[in-house]
Amino acid sequence: MDADEFRELGHALIDWIAKYRETLATRPVMSRVVPGEVRTHLPKQPPARGGGANDLPGLLEQLVMPGITHWNHPSFFAYFPSNTSFASILGDLACAGLGVQGMSWQTSPAATEVEEVMMDWLRQMVGLGEGWTGVIQDTASTATLGALICARERASQFAQAGPGLQGDAPPLVVYASAQAHSSVEKATLLAGFGRAHLRSIVTDDNFAMRVDALRGAIADDITAGNHPCAIVATSGTTNTTAFDPIAAIADVAEEHKLWLHVDAAMAGTAMIVPDCRSLWAGIERADSLVFNPHKWMGAGFDLSAYYCRDPQHLIRVMGTNPTYLRTLQDGEVSNFRDWHIPLGRRFRALKLWFYILDVGVDAIRARLRRDIGNARWLAEQVAATPPWEVVAPVPLQTVCIRHVAPDLDESALAAHNLAIARRINDSGAAYLTPSIVDGKQIIRVSIGAETTERAHVAALWLLLQNVAAGTV
Amino acid sequence: MDADEFRELGHALIDWIAKYRETLATRPVMSRVVPGEVRTHLPKQPPARGGGANDLPGLLEQLVMPGITHWNHPSFFAYFPSNTSFASILGDLACAGLGVQGMSWQTSPAATEVEEVMMDWLRQMVGLGEGWTGVIQDTASTATLGALICARERASQFAQAGPGLQGDAPPLVVYASAQAHSSVEKATLLAGFGRAHLRSIVTDDNFAMRVDALRGAIADDITAGNHPCAIVATSGTTNTTAFDPIAAIADVAEEHKLWLHVDAAMAGTAMIVPDCRSLWAGIERADSLVFNPHKWMGAGFDLSAYYCRDPQHLIRVMGTNPTYLRTLQDGEVSNFRDWHIPLGRRFRALKLWFYILDVGVDAIRARLRRDIGNARWLAEQVAATPPWEVVAPVPLQTVCIRHVAPDLDESALAAHNLAIARRINDSGAAYLTPSIVDGKQIIRVSIGAETTERAHVAALWLLLQNVAAGTV
Numbered sequence: 001m002d003a004d005e006f007r008e009l010g011h012a013l014i015d016w017i018a019k020y021r022e023t024l025a026t027r028p029v030m031s032r033v034v035p036g037e038v039r040t041h042l043p044k045q046p047p048a049r050g051g052g053a054n055d056l057p058g059l060l061e062q063l064v065m066p067g068i069t070h071w072n073h074p075s076f077f078a079y080f081p082s083n084t085s086f087a088s089i090l091g092d093l094a095c096a097g098l099g100v101q102g103m104s105w106q107t108s109p110a111a112t113e114v115e116e117v118m119m120d121w122l123r124q125m126v127g128l129g130e131g132w133t134g135v136i137q138d139t140a141s142t143a144t145l146g147a148l149i150c151a152r153e154r155a156s157q158f159a160q161a162g163p164g165l166q167g168d169a170p171p172l173v174v175y176a177s178a179q180a181h182s183s184v185e186k187a188t189l190l191a192g193f194g195r196a197h198l199r200s201i202v203t204d205d206n207f208a209m210r211v212d213a214l215r216g217a218i219a220d221d222i223t224a225g226n227h228p229c230a231i232v233a234t235s236g237t238t239n240t241t242a243f244d245p246i247a248a249i250a251d252v253a254e255e256h257k258l259w260l261h262v263d264a265a266m267a268g269t270a271m272i273v274p275d276c277r278s279l280w281a282g283i284e285r286a287d288s289l290v291f292n293p294h295k296w297m298g299a300g301f302d303l304s305a306y307y308c309r310d311p312q313h314l315i316r317v318m319g320t321n322p323t324y325l326r327t328l329q330d331g332e333v334s335n336f337r338d339w340h341i342p343l344g345r346r347f348r349a350l351k352l353w354f355y356i357l358d359v360g361v362d363a364i365r366a367r368l369r370r371d372i373g374n375a376r377w378l379a380e381q382v383a384a385t386p387p388w389e390v391v392a393p394v395p396l397q398t399v400c401i402r403h404v405a406p407d408l409d410e411s412a413l414a415a416h417n418l419a420i421a422r423r424i425n426d427s428g429a430a431y432l433t434p435s436i437v438d439g440k441q442i443i444r445v446s447i448g449a450e451t452t453e454r455a456h457v458a459a460l461w462l463l464l465q466n467v468a469a470g471t472v
Numbered sequence: 473m474d475a476d477e478f479r480e481l482g483h484a485l486i487d488w489i490a491k492y493r494e495t496l497a498t499r500p501v502m503s504r505v506v507p508g509e510v511r512t513h514l515p516k517q518p519p520a521r522g523g524g525a526n527d528l529p530g531l532l533e534q535l536v537m538p539g540i541t542h543w544n545h546p547s548f549f550a551y552f553p554s555n556t557s558f559a560s561i562l563g564d565l566a567c568a569g570l571g572v573q574g575m576s577w578q579t580s581p582a583a584t585e586v587e588e589v590m591m592d593w594l595r596q597m598v599g600l601g602e603g604w605t606g607v608i609q610d611t612a613s614t615a616t617l618g619a620l621i622c623a624r625e626r627a628s629q630f631a632q633a634g635p636g637l638q639g640d641a642p643p644l645v646v647y648a649s650a651q652a653h654s655s656v657e658k659a660t661l662l663a664g665f666g667r668a669h670l671r672s673i674v675t676d677d678n679f680a681m682r683v684d685a686l687r688g689a690i691a692d693d694i695t696a697g698n699h700p701c702a703i704v705a706t707s708g709t710t711n712t713t714a715f716d717p718i719a720a721i722a723d724v725a726e727e728h729k730l731w732l733h734v735d736a737a738m739a740g741t742a743m744i745v746p747d748c749r750s751l752w753a754g755i756e757r758a759d760s761l762v763f764n765p766h767k768w769m770g771a772g773f774d775l776s777a778y779y780c781r782d783p784q785h786l787i788r789v790m791g792t793n794p795t796y797l798r799t800l801q802d803g804e805v806s807n808f809r810d811w812h813i814p815l816g817r818r819f820r821a822l823k824l825w826f827y828i829l830d831v832g833v834d835a836i837r838a839r840l841r842r843d844i845g846n847a848r849w850l851a852e853q854v855a856a857t858p859p860w861e862v863v864a865p866v867p868l869q870t871v872c873i874r875h876v877a878p879d880l881d882e883s884a885l886a887a888h889n890l891a892i893a894r895r896i897n898d899s900g901a902a903y904l905t906p907s908i909v910d911g912k913q914i915i916r917v918s919i920g921a922e923t924t925e926r927a928h929v930a931a932l933w934l935l936l937q938n939v940a941a942g943t944v
Contacts, residue, residue, distance in 0.1 A: 001830050003490040006558040010490070013562055014482030017569030018475040031581050035805045038585035046593035050832030053559050059829075060566060064822075067582025072571050079579070079796070084571030086478040087525050090485055092568035094532060096772050096823075097489035099544050099556030107551070109503050110539025113510035121518035138610055139814040149662055164666020165637035172638065182792035183815055190621055190790075190813065192664030194636020238796055294816075300568050301816055318662075320654035323908040324551070324710055324916065328894065333507045341662065341813075342611040343655055344766075344773055350536075351568075357531075358473050360522030422800065436795040444796065 001053065009056055016057035017089065024073050024451070028428025031069045038067040074451040075430040077460060080238075080266045081371075081397075081448030084300030087358035091351025092300060102345040104325060105333035112334055115349035122293065122305055122352070125361055126271035129284050132307040135314075135339040136348050140265035141183035143290040143306040144232065146318070146340055148174060148191045150288065150308075151230035151259030153317045160317070165192045172229035173197045173221050177209035177244055179237040181263060197226070206393050207242035207437070209233065214252055230259040235280040235289075236267025239437050239444070240392035240400050243267070247282025254285070262289035268305070269296040270396050272361065273368050279395060296371070296397070296448045297364065299352040306340070314339050371397045371448045374457045378445060381461050388468075391442050399445040400437055403468045414441030423467050430460050473525065481528055488529035489561065496545050496923070500900025503541045510539040546923040547902040549932060552710075552738045553843075553869075553920030556772030559830035563823025564772060574817040576797060577805035584806055587821035594765065594777055594824070597833055598743035601756055604779040607786075607811045608820050612737035613655035615762040615778040616704065618790070618812055620646060620663045622760070622780075623702035623731030625789045632789070637664045644701035645669045645693050649681035649716055651709040653735060669698070678865050679714035679909070681705065683721060690728055702731040707752040707761075708739025711909050711916070712864035712872050715739070719754025726757070734761035740777070741768040742868050744833065745840050751867060768843070768869070768920045769836065771824040778812070786811050843869045843920045846929045850917060853933050860940075863914050871917040872909055875940045886913035895939050902932050 001009070041063050053059075071082045102111030119134030137143045153160055155172050165172070174193055176184045178200045188198045199217045201209050218228045231253055233244040246262065253260040262283060268291020270276040283289065288308040294301040308314055311334075319338035327335075337343050356364075375397040382388045387404040402417045421434040421443045433444045443464070447457060466472040473481070513535050525531075543554045574583030591606030609615045625632055627644050637644070646665055648656045650672045660670045671689040673681050690700045703725055705716040718734065725732040734755060740763020742748040755761065760780040766773040780786055783806075791810035799807075809815050828836075847869040854860045859876040874889045893906040893915045905916045915936070919929060938944040 001558040003494045003558070006493075006561070007486060007490045009562060010486030010565070011483050013565055013569070014479060014486060017565070018479045018482070020569065021478075022475045030578070033581050035577065035581070035801055036585070038582045039589055042586065042589045044589075044592075046597055046828050047832050048834045050830050050835055052829035052832075053562075053826050056562060056566065056826065064570075064582045064586065067580065067585060068570060068572060069578065069580045071573055071579075079573070082571065082573050084568060086473040086475070089478070089565070089568040089571070090481060090525075090528060093482070093485055093489070093561070093565045094528065096556060096561040096564035097485070097492065098536075098540060099554065099561070099772055100540060101543055101551070101554050101773060105507065106502070106541065107543075108539065108541045109505050109507070110510045110536045113508070113539060114514065114536065117511055117514045117516075120516075125518055139816045141815045142614075142813050145813060152664070159666060160661040160664075161667050163643065163668045164661070165664040166643040166666055166669060171635065182794040182797065186790070186792050186813075189632040189636070191662075192624070192632075192637040194631060194638055195633050196635045197638060238794075300571055301573060301818055302814075318658070320658050322654040322710075324905055325654065329507055341614050341617060341658075342774075343613045344611045346773055354525050354528065356518050357524035358522050360519050360524075362520045363522055433796055 013056050016060065021072065024070055027070055027073065029070050029073045029075050029431035030425045030428065031067050032428065033067045038063065069431065072449060072451065074449055074453065074456045075460065076449050077430055077432040077445045077447060079433055080446055081296045082294065082301055083296065083298040083450045085298040085355050085450060087354040088298060088300040088351040091354035095347045095350050098347060100347055102347055103337040103343050104327055104335045105329050106327040108347065111345065111347040111349070112336055114353060115336065116334065118349040118352045119305060121356060123307065126268060127274065127277050128307065131309055133311045134305050134307045135336055137304045137306045137340050138302040139304050140263060140290045140292055141186065142341060143304050144183055144261065144263060145187040145190055146306065147261040147288040148187045148230055150313055150317050151261065152191055152193070154259060154313065155227060155229040158316065170225050170227040171197050173199060173226050174230050174232065175199045175201055175214055175217060176232040177201050177203050177234060179203050179207050179239060179242055180232055180234050181238050181265065184232045184263065203242065207237060207240050209244040209249065211245060211248045211252065214249065218252065218256055228256050228258055230261060232261045232263055235262055235264035236396060239435055241267055241396045241398045243279045243395060246280050246286065250282045250285035260286045262286045264289055264291040266292065266295045267396055269293065270368060272365050293352060296368065298359065298450060299355050303348050303352060311339065367450070371452070374454055375399050375447045377454065378457050378461060391437055391440060397447045400442045401445065402440060402442045405468070417441045417443055420464065420467050424463060429463055485528050488532065493544065496542055499542055499545065501542050501545045501547050501903035502897045502900065503539050504900065505539045510535065541903065544921060544923065546921055546925065546928045547932065548921050549902055549904040549917045549919060551905055552918055553768045554766065554773055555768065555770040555922045557770040557827050557922060559826040560770060560772040560823040563826035567819045567822050570819060572819055574819055575809040575815050576799055576807045577801055578799040580819065583817065583819040583821070584808055586825060587808065588806065590821040590824045591777060593828060595779065598740060599746065599749050600779065603781055605783045606777050606779045607808055609776045609778045609812050610774040611776050612735060612762045612764055613658065614813060615776050616655055616733065616735060617659040617662055618778065619733040619760040620659045620702055622785055622789050623733065624663055626731060626785065627699060627701040630788065642697050642699040643669050645671060645698050646702050646704065647671045647673055647686055647689060647700070648704040649673050649675050649706060651675050651679050651711060651714055652704055652706050653710050653737065656704045656735065675714065679709060679712050681716040681721065683717060683724065686721065686724055690724065700728050700730055702733060704733045704735055707734055707736035708868060711907055713739055713868045713870045715751045715867060718752050718758065722754045722757035732758045734758045736761055736763040738764065738767045739868055741765065742840060744837050765824060768840070770831065770922060771827050775820050775824060783811065839922070846926055847871050847919050849926065850929050850933060863909055863912060869919045872914045873917065874912060874914045877940070889913045889915055892936065892939050896935060901935055
């Protein structure tokens with residue numbers, strides 16, 4: 001492909017994407033292919049000769065689109081919002097077109113410095129103080145693993161330089177609520193702590209971590225001769241967007257010198273709305289936090305923002321300095337390769353930059369308020385329509401509901417609600433996530449696609465009622 | 473930005489990228505900005521109002537381009553090739569435009585199944601047997617960390633489900649050559665083994681791991697009551713593209729039941745050329761291997777291919793199964809979220825697919841042969857021109873040289889060669905990496921940008937001679 005062919009194919013692909021986004025609402029949200037169906041239509045061997053990329057829209061329509069579940073669809077209510085705005089798409093395009101490696105400052109200074117500025121813009125947008133420094137990572141899972149490794153090293157006086165976790169020091173222990181995301185357990189295990197040293201702290205009626213239980217668990221560990229190391233608090237749990245009480249947890253962390261990491265993957269974006277900031281009051285006292293502009297905000301996946309109060313600590317744990325990576329500017333610049341697990345880095349800040357420039361902070365804030373309003377509206381409708389019930393508080397944009405059909409025991413109720421969710425997903429009209437909260441099978445409605453208006457939420461509510469009533 | 477504005481801005485950006493690539497050779501390879509210079513021109517606060525993304529080419533030219541080091545430049549000889557082909561750029565564009573999350577099969581079946589097929593195409597291209605299964609990761613650093621964690625868990629009988637590394641089992645030990653990439657040490661430390669349990673095995677005159685020394689280190693560890701766990705062998709070291717003897721190392725691994733991970737980050741691509749495959753003879757006996765199509769091949773960063781022989785092992789170590797991630801198809805499909813550290817996944821297979829379709833395997837093979845030929849040519853020129861010398865064998869596309877100017881001691885020689893490299897980098901005419909090999913300060917010439925022809929290598933050779941002679 002030469003530059004002229006690239007121009008032609010690129011224009012065609014841009015047009016195809018524009019058309020795709022314009023017609024998104026007419027497509028079934030969840031893909032309807034069966035396992036293996038996409039694979040079947042692809043050749044088993046790679047082509048010896050080229051020339052097969054002359055009709056990219058055709059390839060995508062024919063082979064890919066049947067297997068796409070549409071995350072930017074206005075009736076996407078599953079998992080979490082994953083907005084990839086138009087401006088963000090162009091940021092990714094520019095990133096690929098430049099094709100640079102931002103591992104060190106020198107290997108493309110703009111990649112480092114635009115990222116520094118964007119992380120500072122974002123810091124201001126969510127109302128964090130100047131003491132925080134940010135770096136882009138791929139996902140909250142990776143960032144949380146990094147935070148727990150940092151915590152491990154601080155608590156062990158940097159045992160990585162010696163025996164690692166394989167010395168005879170008392171075992172380090174991690175604390176997180178029973179509602180913490182699965183990535184917290186995964187990170188604890190991958191970092192080598194072992195499940196035996198992860199305490200799952202019970203939650204209160206709002207699904208927030210109980211600080212008395214946290215204190216009790218720490219006391220028990222101290223008595224047992226263990227070494228409390230880190231607390232992972234969640235601002236906005238996956239299931240119900242519950243908020244652990246950061247300030248009270250920070251008291252405990254300070255008292256026992258524990259690392260406090262805050263997982264605000266989805267809900268961090270909410271802090272662009274000043275009214276929401278009371279939900280994570282105390283955040284300034286955490287050691288690290290992660291949130292994902294690639295979720296509710298609008299910078300396409302992957303763009304996870306990791307903030308910490310002491311980047312030198314990060315560099316001490318993650319840094320390497322082989323001769324082939326040394327540059328003249330080391331010491332006076334940030335070499336972001338030393339701030340996380342991977343060495344190589346894309347120029348991801350471009351998509352955040354283009355997006356913020358295009359939309360502006362006021363409009364982002366207005367859209368978030370719209371989504372929060374839509375969630376409250378849905379919760380009110382559900383609460384006012386027995387035997388439907390809202391099973392958890394709705395601080396943000398996630399509504400957990402279930403249909404308590406009469407004369408069904410818990411097991412039958414679970415099957416009934418799971419069947420409602422699956423029927424809706426199979427219909428193509430909307431896509432949502434069944435889950436289990438407090439032992440109950442529930443239907444989880446996560447609102448926040450860029451294109452989701454009140455009318456889409458109202459249509460979902462009607463559909464839920466009709467499916468439950470068996471009329472569709 | 474609405475769909476029509478996206479069309480207009482998208483076309484303009486495509487045209488700008490095409491023009492950028494067409495004029496690449498006229499730009500200085502290494503950015504000339506000073507630390508802080510790019511940052512200075514960006515506003516300190518994010519804009520409240522939008523509308524600032526109406527001239528993306530203008531923004532890029534004015535604010536970004538001065539801070540770009542051009543990795544796709546024909547005179548880029550630094551680090552490693554990092555080719556981002558035109559077709560790959562369009563693959564990234566399609567990925568962003570679709571904006572899907574491929575964490576589970578159901579969340580976009582095409583993302584999983586196209587990846588399965590591409591990983592199988594790639595397996596065939598580099599001549600690996602059918603027993604290998606591949607998954608896309610971001611970087612070799614992350615993949616190697618994953619491999620070492622898998623090794624750790626297999627050797628410890630999955631201690632992550634219990635005390636992790638914090639039990640009283642004998643310490644697990646990792647072995648790698650003294651020429652292994654810095655990411656191997658980093659992964660060993662992050663995985664919790666501790667530097668005290670990483671053995672740096674001496675290398676032979678070709679900078680390849682000495683198997684007798686490996687055997688000796690393992691015997692010493694067994695005597696000391698330690699538990700040998702994993703060997704990381706390198707196919708193509710960063711400094712000199714040295715190849716550890718995989719077959720002999722595999723014998724040792726089998727004998728002692730060690731995990732054998734092969735880091736072929738840069739050189740794996742070479743195996744598309746069948747003549748090169750003898751360099752990693754024995755590869756079929758490894759447990760895992762990683763190589764980066766985002767380096768020498770042409771699929772833009774980030775696209776690292778991790779292959780293993782037993783994906784169930786990967787899933788056992790990396791898998792999670794919270795209720796909110798369960799889907800109807802679990803058990804009959806691959807949920808790639810369980811194959812690595814991150815949960816979320818982009819649709820990265822698209823760029824590999826578009827690239828291979830566009831170019832075809834024959835043309836990739838021809839280009840790799842061209843680069844290997846250019847490296848041999850340069851090595852011959854250098855060897856024939858004393859006091860220049862080639863300091864390491866040249867099995868592939870990296871040539872390590874130095875100018876042994878008369879009457880200089882080692883320290884002055886080091887300064888002299890570092891000065892040559894810096895002078896060339898500062899000139900903008902070419903970009904290469906100074907490094908230290910065998911205690912000697914050398915100049916490392918890594919050949920392999922898509923656009924690099926013999927003429928560019930010849931121009932570099934002339935420049936090197938002129939700079940050394942002080943005539944430029």
